[in-house]
Amino acid sequence: MCGRVRLANEWSEIRIKLKFDPDSSAPNIAPSWNIPPTGTLLTAIPLSRRQAGAGEDALRADPALGEGREDGILDLQCPRGIDHREAGVS
Amino acid sequence: MAFSTFNARAESITEKPAFRDAWRRGQRCLVMTDGLYEWRKTGVADKQPFAIGMADDSLMTMAGLWDEWRDPLNGEIVRSCTIITTEPNDLISTLHDRMPVILDEADWSKWLGEEPASDAELKGLLISCPADRIKNVAGG
Numbered sequence: 001m002c003g004r005v006r007l008a009n010e011w012s013e014i015r016i017k018l019k020f021d022p023d024s025s026a027p028n029i030a031p032s033w034n035i036p037p038t039g040t041l042l043t044a045i046p047l048s049r050r051q052a053g054a055g056e057d058a059l060r061a062d063p064a065l066g067e068g069r070e071d072g073i074l075d076l077q078c079p080r081g082i083d084h085r086e087a088g089v090s
Numbered sequence: 091m092a093f094s095t096f097n098a099r100a101e102s103i104t105e106k107p108a109f110r111d112a113w114r115r116g117q118r119c120l121v122m123t124d125g126l127y128e129w130r131k132t133g134v135a136d137k138q139p140f141a142i143g144m145a146d147d148s149l150m151t152m153a154g155l156w157d158e159w160r161d162p163l164n165g166e167i168v169r170s171c172t173i174i175t176t177e178p179n180d181l182i183s184t185l186h187d188r189m190p191v192i193l194d195e196a197d198w199s200k201w202l203g204e205e206p207a208s209d210a211e212l213k214g215l216l217i218s219c220p221a222d223r224i225k226n227v228a229g230g
Binding site: 043 | 117141149173202203
C-alpha cells in the first residue's frame, strides 16, 4: 500500500457515524491526496481503552467498553516505535 | 536488508515483536480515510496512480493497532498506529500484492472491543473486502 487519501468528508457526518463525542471539534486534517507513511490520519479508539492506556493497566481493562469513542490523529508509525527494522514489507 | 514496518501484516500480527503486544492488549483502532492510491508501472520509467475508494462513496475504514511509546530522543510519549494489510482482492491485485483490511461497519464494534469477540473471530476479520465494495475512483 503506497498511499492513503486524507479525509475530505464532513466532520459532522463522520462524528455521528463513528459515535465520537458529539461535542468534539473537527480535527485539523486538511484534505490531501498523499500523505507519507509517517503522516497522520484520523483514528477511532474506544474511550475507556484510551484512558486505560498502553501497559499494565490496559491488560486489566474491562473488555466491555463504554459507548463513546475518542477521535484522534495518530502518526502512522510502527506501534512500538523501536522495531522499525523488524521485518516484512507491507 | 531490513525493511521498514509501517504496516502490519495480518498473517503475522500476533507474532511480530513490533505488533504482538498491542494485539495482546487489545489496542485495536479504526483508521478512516476517503481511500487510498496505488501506483502501477506502465513502462520502464512510468507509473500511473490509481485512487481507490469505497463503491458507495462512504468512508474507507481500515483496521489498525495503536500504541504509546516513549521517544528515546526527547522522552515524550508518542501515540501512533499502524494499518493492517492482507492479501489483495481481485481489484487491488492488479496494482499491488497487499491491501489494507477494510472493515464493514457491522464489524466495527467487535474490532474495537465493544462487543465480545474471540481471537479467532478477530483474526477472521483480517481479510480482504470483496472487490465490489471498492472502486477505482479515477474511473478505471
